[in-house]
Amino acid sequence: MLDGFFKSNNIAIIGVSREENKIGRVIFESLLSKFNGNIYPINPNAEEILGYRCYPSIKAIKEKIDLEVIAVPANIIIISINDCIKKKVKNIIIVSAGFKETGNSKLEKRLKELLLKHKINAIGPNCLGIFDASTGLDTLFLPVSRLKRPKRGNISFICQSGAIGSAMLDLIAGENIGISKFISYGNATVIDESDIIEYLANDKSTDVICAYIEGANNGKKFFSTLKKTAAKKPLIIIKAGITKEGHKATLSHTGSLAGSSEVYNAVFKQNKVIKADSLQEIIDYAKIFANIKKIHGNKVQIITNGGGFGIISTDSIINNNLKLACLSKKTTALLKKSLPKTVIISNPIDLTGDADNPRYKLALSSCLKDKNVDVIFLIILFQTPLVDENIVQDILSLKNKKPIVVVSAGDFFTRAIKQALEENNIPTYAFPENAASSIRKLLEYKGKK
Amino acid sequence: MLDGFFKSNNIAIIGVSREENKIGRVIFESLLSKFNGNIYPINPNAEEILGYRCYPSIKAIKEKIDLEVIAVPANIIIISINDCIKKKVKNIIIVSAGFKETGNSKLEKRLKELLLKHKINAIGPNCLGIFDASTGLDTLFLPVSRLKRPKRGNISFICQSGAIGSAMLDLIAGENIGISKFISYGNATVIDESDIIEYLANDKSTDVICAYIEGANNGKKFFSTLKKTAAKKPLIIIKAGITKEGHKATLSHTGSLAGSSEVYNAVFKQNKVIKADSLQEIIDYAKIFANIKKIHGNKVQIITNGGGFGIISTDSIINNNLKLACLSKKTTALLKKSLPKTVIISNPIDLTGDADNPRYKLALSSCLKDKNVDVIFLIILFQTPLVDENIVQDILSLKNKKPIVVVSAGDFFTRAIKQALEENNIPTYAFPENAASSIRKLLEYKGKK
Numbered sequence: 022m023l024d025g026f027f028k029s030n031n032i033a034i035i036g037v038s039r040e041e042n043k044i045g046r047v048i049f050e051s052l053l054s055k056f057n058g059n060i061y062p063i064n065p066n067a068e069e070i071l072g073y074r075c076y077p078s079i080k081a082i083k084e085k086i087d088l089e090v091i092a093v094p095a096n097i098i099i100i101s102i103n104d105c106i107k108k109k110v111k112n113i114i115i116v117s118a119g120f121k122e123t124g125n126s127k128l129e130k131r132l133k134e135l136l137l138k139h140k141i142n143a144i145g146p147n148c149l150g151i152f153d154a155s156t157g158l159d160t161l162f163l164p165v166s167r168l169k170r171p172k173r174g175n176i177s178f179i180c181q182s183g184a185i186g187s188a189m190l191d192l193i194a195g196e197n198i199g200i201s202k203f204i205s206y207g208n209a210t211v212i213d214e215s216d217i218i219e220y221l222a223n224d225k226s227t228d229v230i231c232a233y234i235e236g237a238n239n240g241k242k243f244f245s246t247l248k249k250t251a252a253k254k255p256l257i258i259i260k261a262g263i264t265k266e267g268h269k270a271t272l273s274h275t276g277s278l279a280g281s282s283e284v285y286n287a288v289f290k291q292n293k294v295i296k297a298d299s300l301q302e303i304i305d306y307a308k309i310f311a312n313i314k315k316i317h318g319n320k321v322q323i324i325t326n327g328g329g330f331g332i333i334s335t336d337s338i339i340n341n342n343l344k345l346a347c348l349s350k351k352t353t354a355l356l357k358k359s360l361p362k363t364v365i366i367s368n369p370i371d372l373t374g375d376a377d378n379p380r381y382k383l384a385l386s387s388c389l390k391d392k393n394v395d396v397i398f399l400i401i402l403f404q405t406p407l408v409d410e411n412i413v414q415d416i417l418s419l420k421n422k423k424p425i426v427v428v429s430a431g432d433f434f435t436r437a438i439k440q441a442l443e444e445n446n447i448p449t450y451a452f453p454e455n456a457a458s459s460i461r462k463l464l465e466y467k468g469k470k
Numbered sequence: 471m472l473d474g475f476f477k478s479n480n481i482a483i484i485g486v487s488r489e490e491n492k493i494g495r496v497i498f499e500s501l502l503s504k505f506n507g508n509i510y511p512i513n514p515n516a517e518e519i520l521g522y523r524c525y526p527s528i529k530a531i532k533e534k535i536d537l538e539v540i541a542v543p544a545n546i547i548i549i550s551i552n553d554c555i556k557k558k559v560k561n562i563i564i565v566s567a568g569f570k571e572t573g574n575s576k577l578e579k580r581l582k583e584l585l586l587k588h589k590i591n592a593i594g595p596n597c598l599g600i601f602d603a604s605t606g607l608d609t610l611f612l613p614v615s616r617l618k619r620p621k622r623g624n625i626s627f628i629c630q631s632g633a634i635g636s637a638m639l640d641l642i643a644g645e646n647i648g649i650s651k652f653i654s655y656g657n658a659t660v661i662d663e664s665d666i667i668e669y670l671a672n673d674k675s676t677d678v679i680c681a682y683i684e685g686a687n688n689g690k691k692f693f694s695t696l697k698k699t700a701a702k703k704p705l706i707i708i709k710a711g712i713t714k715e716g717h718k719a720t721l722s723h724t725g726s727l728a729g730s731s732e733v734y735n736a737v738f739k740q741n742k743v744i745k746a747d748s749l750q751e752i753i754d755y756a757k758i759f760a761n762i763k764k765i766h767g768n769k770v771q772i773i774t775n776g777g778g779f780g781i782i783s784t785d786s787i788i789n790n791n792l793k794l795a796c797l798s799k800k801t802t803a804l805l806k807k808s809l810p811k812t813v814i815i816s817n818p819i820d821l822t823g824d825a826d827n828p829r830y831k832l833a834l835s836s837c838l839k840d841k842n843v844d845v846i847f848l849i850i851l852f853q854t855p856l857v858d859e860n861i862v863q864d865i866l867s868l869k870n871k872k873p874i875v876v877v878s879a880g881d882f883f884t885r886a887i888k889q890a891l892e893e894n895n896i897p898t899y900a901f902p903e904n905a906a907s908s909i910r911k912l913l914e915y916k917g918k919k
Contacts (some may be wrong), residue, residue, distance in 0.1 A: 191879070262785065263785050269784075300901050327636075329710060332716050335719045432643060
């Protein structure tokens with residue numbers, strides 16, 4: 022059902038303005054930036070925009086149109102859809118708002134009937150549309166200066182709310198986390214969350230699915246989709262509107278019929294859906310699931326250059342029902358022999374504030390080889406000058422199949438190194454709590470706890 | 471006891487190396503960058519460093535020395551202290567490590583006896599020392615390229631762990647939050663956490679005290695200090711080593727004698743100490759307490775340009791026992807008359823994705839005047855291009871005594887505007903949960919719940 026969207030070659034956009042910052046115009050520019058297919062801007066009052074020939078209507082385009090993006094006002098939407106029907110366009114993204122979410126249920130109903138009658142696959146209305154990091158197919162009407170696009174990766178993200186979706190994409194891009202496909206589906210008039218999740222469950226370039234859901238269009242369909250999907254790949258969901266008041270707010274947003282949060286929680290638990298309680302948790306969990314495929318147990322070894330971080334990490338690990346690994350005698354002896362006396366060889370291993378890259382390398386390689394260790398909790402505080410950006414290569418040169426998560430808190434210098442680690446599929450966190458709860462979620466999902 | 475440190479004019483540093491990145495050398499450079507007093511580098515093997523005359527020993531300096539920073543190896547510390555005694559230096563910061571935290575309790579004991587006998591005020595050993603954003607007094611041995619120094623502000627931060635302290639300062643500087651004084655006190659051999667908290671309780675340039683504590687040196691003294699201090703100003707504490715395993719790790723870090731976390735929790739609660747459970751919470755709480763002095767009640771009005779953010783904010787507000795404000799009929803009528811039909815006038819007020827600065831200004835000014843509203847929960851998603859950086863001035867022009875917290879998630883563009891808001895004492899958060907829990911803590915402290 023969604024394949025036609027993502028494999029589109031010829032895309033038309035209705036409502037491309039000559040004025041910058043207008044919705045249709047920004048969509049046109051988003052598509053121009055990286056998409057390799059053909060783009061057809063439609064505007065009856067312009068001959069050309071940005072050097073591209075403009076068409077007065079979709080009927081004036083000779084070529085077959087695979088996907089049409091509609092950004093016209095709600096009151097003329099039916100005319101646009103009728104044009105699409107005549108042109109036999111089968112995939113439509115309706116960005117326009119002003120339907121059931123603003124009380125205009127009559128228009129929404131009329132739209133739905135028309136789309137269903139002509140078997141048109143439609144995303145929206147009241148949505149941002151789609152973004153595919155690998156093909157550059159990008160219908161987001163938010164400019165790159167405001168919303169940085171993430172690099173290519175294996176996480177797909179579906180989002181009922183365009184605002185949540187756009188803020189999350191921007192944050193994810195800032196952390197240098199990769200995205201496969203992004204779908205903002207708004208009112209879910211034809212294609213709903215279940216259709217999208219099912220599509221992503223079968224999508225080979227998606228390893229992890231994240232979803233922001235206000236409510237399911239069709240509860241039975243949704244729950245059966247969850248069951249099928251979560252058995253195939255990690256599915257992380259935040260359900261919004263969990264309080265009575267929050268639920269009320271969903272009605273005037275996407276007009277969702279939400280069930281009680283207890284029902285959702287129970288279904289999530291039953292079906293191995295990974296429940297996120299905040300947007301931060303979605304990001305935290307997504308990166309560990311995207312990067313770590315195997316984890317053998319819950320014995321965590323902390324390596325740090327700051328004692329205090331070691332202590333709060335210990336607290337976080339215990340509070341998340343993980344265990345502190347107990348290094349073998351061989352590892353302990355080797356480290357004691359090779360490292361300065363001030364270093365504390367225990368769990369945490371405290372390499373202390375004057376730790377440099379070689380000291381980290383030695384500790385990391387020994388712990389990676391130690392059979393008593395399942396996961397490395399690698400704290401690196403880059404405020405101390407003897408450890409530097411070359412540690413990224415050191416970590417990569419040693420990496421075996423044992424999971425490593427990096428905890429590192431700081432501003433510019435730190436952020437750049439964390440981006441380099443994320444580039445190389447090492448999940449990074451600012452604070453121990455986030456890293457420990459992510460490890461816990463991964464173990465729970467893998468049935469190792 | 472600490473006044474002598476912060477009012478120092480003549481500062482000597484023992485152990486200033488000609489080599490860059492060495493500890494004493496970095497401290498020297500930190501002091502040079504902004505401090506206006508006199509700085510005396512001591513190195514018997516150098517005539518000058520960075521154009522400053524070097525002294526062979528502290529005895530060779532003619533002027534009175536107010537503060538000496540010692541960065542020599544632990545094994546020659548006693549010699550350095552004896553030199554200070556001869557020179558009658560009364561305030562010392564001992565940065566050097568290698569005392570009880572590495573099992574060398576004998577040396578620590580000897581050091582302590584010597585310092586007490588000669589009534590020397592000493593911070594450390596095994597610490598970073600102090601930073602004062604208003605005078606530029608900066609003994610941190612971590613270079614600015616790695617650890618950005620925060621601007622001047624009204625939050626003071628004391629930290630047993632240097633690593634936690636430096637990572638936090640770097641993060642705080644990145645968010646453009648202001649700091650008054652920072653003290654990393656390490657092993658607390660002479661001056662301990664209670665002395666520092668008591669000093670800050672009486673310090674006029676400190677409105678909020680944040681503390682990272684592994685354990686109290688003297689339980690009775692600590693608890694009585696908490697009681698006195700929390701009655702005067704907000705005191706936010708994270709207690710590390712709350713699990714059995716974490717507690718064990720404190721012993722090899724700063725050698726603290728920690729009590730059970732239950733005892734700490736009970737004492738915190740009894741004395742209105744604001745307990746933080748993570749480093750993120752310290753930052754979250756500090757900024758609301760630093761910037762918002764008065765709050766009349768728990769009725770929160772959400773204004774948003776993204777429906778989804780409105781919903782998760784509603785959930786967060788309810789989950790934190792806050793209430794949704796109910797706008798007066800007058801406000802509702804005015805907003806309905808003045809704003810486009812697509813805008814939802816309720817709680818949340820959803821200005822929708824095409825909201826611009828004037829729309830925000832109108833909604834904000836009306837809610838600020840409405841007697842039914844105690845707090846404004848202002849969500850601004852800058853991914854949409856019609857709202858821009860000028861909104862900072864709009865918010866400031868309207869601001870009355872009613873608290874405003876801003877929620878805004880995103881990368882570069884968003885971050886710059888949040889920094890401008892923090893510059894103007896508006897607390898900002900990335901996610902609704904953090905904002906709502908901070909409002910809750912403020913209300914609890916003010917006894918309004």
